[in-house]
Amino acid sequence: MATYEYPRPALTVDCVVFGLDDEGLKVLLIRRGLAPFKGRWALPGGFVRVEETLDEAALRELREETGLKKIFLEQLYTFSAVKRDPRERVISVAYYALIKLSDHRVQAATDADDAAWFRLDAVPELAFDHAEILEVARDRLKGKVRYQPIGFELLPEKFKLSQLQELYEQILGRELDKRNFRKKFLSFGIIQELEEREQGLPGRPARLHRFDAKAYRKLLEQGFHFEL
Amino acid sequence: MATYEYPRPALTVDCVVFGLDDEGLKVLLIRRGLAPFKGRWALPGGFVRVEETLDEAALRELREETGLKKIFLEQLYTFSAVKRDPRERVISVAYYALIKLSDHRVQAATDADDAAWFRLDAVPELAFDHAEILEVARDRLKGKVRYQPIGFELLPEKFKLSQLQELYEQILGRELDKRNFRKKFLSFGIIQELEEREQGLPGRPARLHRFDAKAYRKLLEQGFHFEL
DNA sequence: CCAAAAGTGTTTCACGTACACCCATGC
DNA sequence: GCATGGGTGTACGTGAAACACTTTTGG
Incomplete structure (x- = not known):
């Protein structure tokens, strides 16, 4: 392993950002302002700088391209097909992120013409191999949500149990009783019942709840295993 | 995303290779022949070439450094701490692999002084951040073995059920009934009972079994879900 | 009083878990 | 015949799944 004088692949990060609103689960895309794939929708992302970690690069790109910050972000997979970028050899580390759409206003920025949310069943044709990356991210989310309570990252701080259930139904793709x-969820003891209720909607007002991160951490230390 | 003129991080792959013999579950290490960390044990790995995928790079490095081929190999995680390599910025994509120790004779090669198997409870101090990588690999193996029948990758083609059980006990770190x-395992219908029995050992001869990959694939198509 | 969503218990069945003895072989 | 590992069945309890009606509000 002598000094490395071979040509190096370039390295990028790409982010699959999931958000939830009343229409359902969505993914954030940007419209590319430059070639290749100019005008095509793509996942936000960009080149990794030499002085930053991959996590930092992913957060930076998200901030630059969409204005998002302080979100749940996790490494997904590294994609390395030789022809995945038509210009030159580019290897991309994909991340996926969950954000509270209720808290964030997304703006287009820098080298993206535009940024927008798309329902998962209405995603347009994507640049590069981003369709594949999105597919892997959906699978991962589906797998992860069953044994880690990450759904709260998508919901507002205070939420109705019916919202939580709908979220799980969306991610898992099936109905739940x-x-x-x-x-089951209440039995875990990781969500607090609040006195507050939601007003102004048709039907009986729902009690609001809040995720209790402290209780969750405590349970984890005791070897608690969240599932479904 | 204009042309990329920034300095690029270098990119390597590192492989955590697990093998099983009668002493237990082991990991393959090589002794480094060059600086940095000359003489220290490390995971086999090396730089990624510009015309190969990461999977190809991992297989190539394994072949070059240890003579192994045709094994189960899966991407683990990409490590990117800025100082993980003292020479320059190196980002490493880690893989983990499972091999049938019974089928393979491992030889040292090229830039490795030596290659050897270490029990997981007797791993020496490692170069770079390889201890961390190994830790992540163990966790992944532990998680994966519970919902995918990957244990067969470590066993000889024909095996005794007691061997399979010992393997699971080793990976999970606890005894099983x-x-x-x-x-449970037989109820899945993914292992064949053979007529053959193992001779020459003390005690009653054990019936041999074989993993039935065909049956497993068929079950998968029917939505079968392996667990534990 | 009607529409809309919230909230609430019980029964059934499958599966995980705990547990102890006989069997076949080699020496 | 004894030491060694192989092989077998049952009882119990927990937890998942199925299932329908009452309650509270707004219009």
């Missing part, structure tokens, strides 16, 4: 869902 | 283990 209301009574069993409530019973 | 013999009757429950056999009952």
Whole structure:
């Protein structure tokens, strides 16, 4: 392993950002302002700088291209097909992120013409191999949500149990039984019931809840295992 | 995203290779022949070439450094701490691999002085951040073995159920009940009972079994979900 | 009083878990 | 015949899944 004089692949990060609103689960895309794939929708991302970690690069790109910050972000997979970028050899480390759409206003920026949210069942054709990356991210989210309570990253701080259930149904792609869902989730003791109720909507007002991160951490230390 | 003229991080792959013999679960290490960390044990790995995928790079390095080929190999995680290599900025994509120690004879080669297997509870101090990588690999293996039948990658083609059970005990780090283990595993219908028995050992001769990959694939298509 | 969503218990069944003895072989 | 590992069945309890009606509010 002598000094490295071979040509080096370039290295990028790409981010699959999931958000939730009343229309369902969505993914954030930007419209490319430059070739290749100019005008095509793509995942936000860009080149990794030599003095930053991959996590830092992913956060920086997200900030630059969409204005987002302080979000749940996790490494997904590294994609390395030789022809995935038509210009030159580019290897990309993909991240996926979950954000509270309620807290964030997304703006287009820098080298993106535009940024927008797309329902997962209405994603346009994407640049590069981004369709594949998105697919892997969906699978990962689906797998992860079953054994880690990450759904809260997508919901507002205070939420109705029916919102939480709908979120799980969206991610898992199937319906869940209301009574069993409530019973099970409440039994974990990681969400607080608030006195507050949601007003102004049709139907009986719902009690609001809040994720109790402190209780969750405490349970984890005791070897608690979240599942479904 | 204009042309990329910034300095590029270098890119390597590192492989955590697990093997099993009668002493237990082991990991393959090489002794470094060059600085930095000359003489220290490390994971096999090396720089990625511009015309190969990461998977190809990992397989190539393994072949070059240890003579191994045709093994189960899967991407683990990409490590990117800025100072993880003292020479310059190096980002490393880690892979983990499972091999049938019974089928393979490992030889040292090229820029490795030496290659050797170490029990997981007797791993020496490692170069770079390889201790961390190994730790992540162990966790991944532990998680994966519970919902995918990958243990067969470590066993000889024909094996005794007691061998399979010992393997699971090693990976999971706890004892399992013999009757429950056999009952459960056999109920999946993914291992064939052979007529053949193992001779020449003390005790009653054990019936040999073989993993039935065909049956497993068929079950998968029907939505079968392996667990524990 | 009607529409809309929230909230609430019980029964059933499958599966995980705990547990102890006999069997076949080599020496 | 004894030491060694192989092989087998049952009982119990927990937890998942199925299932329907009452309650509270706004219009």
